[in-house]
Each structure stands twice: as C-alpha cells, then as structure tokens.
Amino acid sequence: MATDITLLWASGSHACWRVMIALEEKNLQGYNQKQLYFEKGEHKSKEVLEINPRGQLPAFKCGDLPLNESCAACFHLECKYKSQGTKLIPDCEDEKALILQRVFEVNALTEKSSIVLYYNWIVPEGERHDSAVKRNKEALTAELKLWEGYLQKASSGFIVGKNFSLADVIVYPAVAYLFQNGLSEQRYPKLAEYYKGLMNRPSIKASWPPTWKNAPKQETLKDI
Amino acid sequence: MAKLMSLLWGAGSPPCWRVMITLEEKKLQGYKRKLLSFEKGEHKSQEVLEVNPRGQLPAFKHGDIILNESCATCLYLENQFKSQGIKLIPDSAEDQAVMYQRMMEGLALTDKLNSVIYYDCSVPEEERHDSAVKRNKEALTAELKLWEGYLENVSAGSYLAGAFSLADVIVFPSIACAFRFGLSVGRYPKLAKYYSLLKNRASIKTTWPPHWVASPQGYDILKDL
Numbered sequence: 350m351a352t353d354i355t356l357l358w359a360s361g362s363h364a365c366w367r368v369m370i371a372l373e374e375k376n377l378q379g380y381n382q383k384q385l386y387f388e389k390g391e392h393k394s395k396e397v398l399e400i401n402p403r404g405q406l407p408a409f410k411c412g413d414l415p416l417n418e419s420c421a422a423c424f425h426l427e428c429k430y431k432s433q434g435t436k437l438i439p440d441c442e443d444e445k446a447l448i449l450q451r452v453f454e455v456n457a458l459t460e461k462s463s464i465v466l467y468y469n470w471i472v473p474e475g476e477r478h479d480s481a482v483k484r485n486k487e488a489l490t491a492e493l494k495l496w497e498g499y500l501q502k503a504s505s506g507f508i509v510g511k512n513f514s515l516a517d518v519i520v521y522p523a524v525a526y527l528f529q530n531g532l533s534e535q536r537y538p539k540l541a542e543y544y545k546g547l548m549n550r551p552s553i554k555a556s557w558p559p560t561w562k563n564a565p566k567q568e569t570l571k572d573i
Numbered sequence: 574m575a576k577l578m579s580l581l582w583g584a585g586s587p588p589c590w591r592v593m594i595t596l597e598e599k600k601l602q603g604y605k606r607k608l609l610s611f612e613k614g615e616h617k618s619q620e621v622l623e624v625n626p627r628g629q630l631p632a633f634k635h636g637d638i639i640l641n642e643s644c645a646t647c648l649y650l651e652n653q654f655k656s657q658g659i660k661l662i663p664d665s666a667e668d669q670a671v672m673y674q675r676m677m678e679g680l681a682l683t684d685k686l687n688s689v690i691y692y693d694c695s696v697p698e699e700e701r702h703d704s705a706v707k708r709n710k711e712a713l714t715a716e717l718k719l720w721e722g723y724l725e726n727v728s729a730g731s732y733l734a735g736a737f738s739l740a741d742v743i744v745f746p747s748i749a750c751a752f753r754f755g756l757s758v759g760r761y762p763k764l765a766k767y768y769s770l771l772k773n774r775a776s777i778k779t780t781w782p783p784h785w786v787a788s789p790q791g792y793d794i795l796k797d798l
Contacts (some may be wrong), residue, residue: 402719414670418677425670446638446649453642456680457627476702495626 354380357397357408359387360560361529363459364419364521365407370518371423373552375434384559420452423518435552437515441522444510451499451508451516457524458496461489466530466569490573493537496524500539506546521547531559531568574654578604581621581632583611585753585782587683587746588643589631594742595647597776608644608783644676649730649744661739665706672734675723679744680783682720685713704713713798717751717761720744721792724763729770745771753785 354377372380385391385406393404400408401417407503409415409422411429416422440446458472464471464485472481505511508520524544526535534541547553578601582589596604607613609630616748617628625641633640635653640646651661663669686711692701723733735743748768752758758765771777785791 407593411670416670416674418674421673421677424673425666428669429666442653443638445652446635446640446645447649449645450640450642453645476700476705478700480697481700497662570703 351377351379352381355400355410355414356380356382356383357400357406359385359386359392359406361526362387362406363526364405365523366525366556366558367419367518368407368409368422369556370521370552371408371426371437371515374437374513374557375426375430376433377426377430377434378555402500414463421474422521425517435476435513437513439510439512439514441510444514447509448514448516451473452519455519455523458492458520461485461492462527462530462570465489465573486573489570493527493532493540493573496536497539500543503543506543508543513547515545521553527570529566531566531571532573533571575601575603576605578635579633580604580606580608581624581630582606582618583630584784585750586611586630587750590746590749590780590782591643591742592631592633592646592650593780593786594745594776595650596660597779598661598742599650599654601650601654601658602749608731644680644743647739651739655683659737661737663735663738665735668735668738672738672740675733675740678719678742679740679747682744685709685716685745686751686754689713690750709796713795717756717764717798719771720748721763724767727763727767727770732767732771737771741771745777751795754792755791756798758794760798776777 351372355374356365356368356372358369371377383396385394385397387406391397392406397406397408398404400410400415405417405419407419407422408417409419411422411425415426416425423437438448464484468477468482468485501509503509507513507517509516521543524540525548528541528544532540575596578596580589580592580596582593593606596602607620609621611620611630615621621630621632622628624634624639627640627641630688631641631643632777633646635649638649640649655662663672687695689706692706692709696705729793730736733744735793745767748764751764751774752768756764772781
C-alpha cells in the first residue's frame with residue numbers, strides 16, 4: 350500500500366532516484382515523501398536519523414521496516430509487489446544472473462564518478478594531490494569504457510535483455526548523472542543513446558530530479 | 574551441477590569467501606576451483622581477465638553464466654538452488670527486508686575495513702597522510718559501533734536477520750577479517766560473540782582462509798579501534 354511507504358529524498362541523489370523509479374514502476378504513487386536538501390545539512394536532521402542512523406538519503410520505510418540502502422529497497426519492492434506494475438526481475442535465468450551482476454557492478458561506476466565529481470568535498474585541502482586527481486580520472490575513463498562495451502552488446506535500449514528491469518532502475522540514474530555533469534555524448538555514444546532512450550519513460554520522467562529541470566548542465570566531466 | 578561451476582579465488586578475500594560459503598551451504602561442493610595469489614598479481618592474469626575484465630576475484634562461472642560480483646553470485650545461487658541445502662533467504666517479508674538491508678550495508682563495512690587495513694596498498698606513498706589514516710579509522714569505528722548495535726541480541730540461531738541467511742554470508746567474512754587484524758574482543762563484545770558463534774559453522778570452517786589456518790597469529794592494525 351503506497352500510504353504505508355515513506356521516503357525522505359534529495360534531488361539529484363542517484364540512490365534516491367532509484368527508489369523513486371521503482372515505486373513508479375510498481376504503481377505505488379501516492380507514497381509519503383519529503384524532499385530534503387544536502388546543502389542545508391537536512392540529511393543529518395533528527396527526522397532522517399530516526400529512520401537512517403547513518404544520516405544518509407534515501408531514508409525509506411515500508412511500514413515499520415527501514416530500508417535505507419537503495420538496492421535493498423528496490424529488491425524488497427519487487428519481491429513484495431511482484432504481481433503489480435512492471436515485472437522488474439524476469440523469469441529467464443540467464444537474464445536474471447546478468448541483472449544481478451549489473452546491479453552490483455554499478456557501485457564501481459558510482460564510486461569512481463563521485464571521487465572525480467566531488468574530490469574537493471571528499472578530500473580535505475591538505476590531502477589533495479594532482480596525481481590522485483589524474484588517477485581517479487583514468488579509473489573513471491576505464492570504467493566508462495566497460496559500460497560503453499556492455500551497452501554495445503545490449504540490443505533493445507535496456508542494459509539487460511529486451512525489457513526494462515531492475516538493472517535499469519539501478520543503472521539509469523548513475524548514467525544520467527554523468528551526462529548532467531557534462532560527459533561527452535560523442536565520446537560515449539552508446540551511453541548517450543541509453544540515456545536519451547529512457548529519458549521519457551514515465552517512471553523516469555515523473556521522478557526526474559527537480560533541480561535539474563531548469564539548471565544548466567555542469568561541465569566537470571567534459572574532458573573524460 | 575557443481576561440476577559446471579568454476580571459481581577463481583584468492584585467500585583471505587571476503588568477496589571470495591562469501592561465494593565459497595554459499596556453495597557449501599547449497600551443497601554444491603565439487604565445483605572446480607583455483608586458488609590464485611594477489612601478491613603475484615595473478616588476479617590480473619589472462620585466465621582471470623577472460624572471466625572478469627576487471628581483473629578482480631572472485632571470478633565465477635556456471636556454464637556460460639558469469640558472475641563476478643560476490644553478492645550477485647550469492648543471490649543467484651540461492652535463487653537457483655532454493656530447494657537444496659540451507660534456505661538462505663528467509664520466508665517472512667520482514668526478515669527478508671532486514672536481510673537485504675544488512676547485505677548492502679555489509680558492503681559499506683567492507684569498504685571501511687579495506688580503507689584502514691589496505692591503506693598502504695591502495696594509496697601511493699607520496700599521497701599518504703596521517704590525517705586520512707585517522708579519518709578512516711574514525712569512520713571504521715563508527716561503522717563497527719553500528720554493527721555492534723545490530724547484533725545487540727545475537728545468540729545461537731539468531732544472527733543478522735534471524736536464522737543464518739545471506740546477510741551473514743556477506744557480512745561474516747568481513748567481521749572475521751576485522752578480528753584477524755586485531756579488533757578488540759573486549760571493546761566489541763557482540764561482534765565477538767557473533768564471530769565465535771559462527772566460526773565453527775560447517776560451511777565457514779571448511780572455507781576458512783588456508784593461510785589463516787597455517788598461521789593463526791594475525792595482525793594488530795585494528796587493536797586500538
């Protein structure tokens with residue numbers, strides 16, 4: 350029941366976005382939700398800490414169950430609401446395995462993107478090194494080449510198989526994030542095609558980060 | 574069935590250990606396996622790259638299916654072999670949700686452990702800072718306190734999500750690593766109890782890192798945490 354579900358979220362957080370896409374796909378619109386702002390430190394507020402002692406977003410509850418890890422929330426939603434909305438985990442064994450593989454591989458992509466995008470926030474001034482910045486950019490480039498390769502083998506506009514799946518729920522926000530931050534569409538044509546191809550899917554359009562709608566794109570990743 | 578499975582693994586690696594525990598729990602002994610050496614760089618060999626282009630272990634195959642992310646492999650094995658061996662995903666929706674939550678949080682625990690234990694391996698000498706080491710240790714301490722809280726009521730048969738489950742498969746290896754590297758039993762009594770309750774579980778004992786058996790004396794990097 351959507352009214353048993355509560356989500357505290359922030360615009361542009363790919364982890365929050367995944368949960369919102371899953372909720373849309375499972376026809377659970379109408380859930381209780383509140384947008385918070387990292388810039389105001391609201392992720393460390395009492396309201397969040399009561400659900401998520403880590404002080405991170407998403408802070409998500411299904412009934413009394415806190416499920417703050419976005420992948421855990423998505424798995425749970427698919428299991429609990431299997432018979433409604435889009436089937437996010439198919440029956441085909443090979444596809445299921447590849448979906449699981451991609452879902453967990455995304456961590457590598459989001460970590461490598463974050464350390465490049467947020468280097469100056471994550472690393473205190475006295476610890477920053479050009480050599481580290483260079484290495485992080487090279488690691489991200491290698492990671493993006495892997496995903497470009499995965500999409501070259503994918504044929505239907507989805508990351509796995511012929512249908513939208515849990516892998517797309519988890520992967521799409523990470524990819525959209527890259528282009529929002531200036532990743533070159535020419536250098537990564539398959540990633541760009543994936544990004545544009547799913548942009549207007551109802552669940553993705555409905556949950557598109559509001560702060561991106563009128564804001565200019567950043568350019569941080571344009572040279573990657 | 575197990576004969577169609579192969580695993581390339583490295584000793585002491587929690588992700589490899591997770592897969593091996595699952596294979597034991599699901600009664601899939603008899604899979605092909607090969608122990609490789611991180612020190613000799615064998616994880617970057619052609620043999621690994623053919624299965625895992627990331628050059629990481631574990632690298633796992635079941636027929637033509639390739640699964641190199643340990644959580645993915647464990648979930649896959651439990652779903653494929655639900656009806657044999659131990660049930661690793663609980664039936665109740667509540668316990669399942671806790672299981673998924675703890676599994677994913679287990680990845681944060683592993684990362685924070687790695688950032689302390691393997692600091693010198695992952696950070697070039699000229700980029701190392703005492704301030705970073707201190708910060709990583711503080712983050713790890715906060716993380717361990719969370720897990721100490723999750724295990725408040727730990728007892729035989731009552732682990733991270735009720736009965737032994739994938740949450741324990743994913744998390745136990747990292748807890749074992751923490752004690753191997755000197756974590757204080759006195760300061761983390763619940764974690765210590767969890768560790769001692771599970772270390773003799775058949776699947777865990779059988780797959781215990783061989784070099785830990787050979788030299789039971791560990792290290793003390795974490796003793797002051």
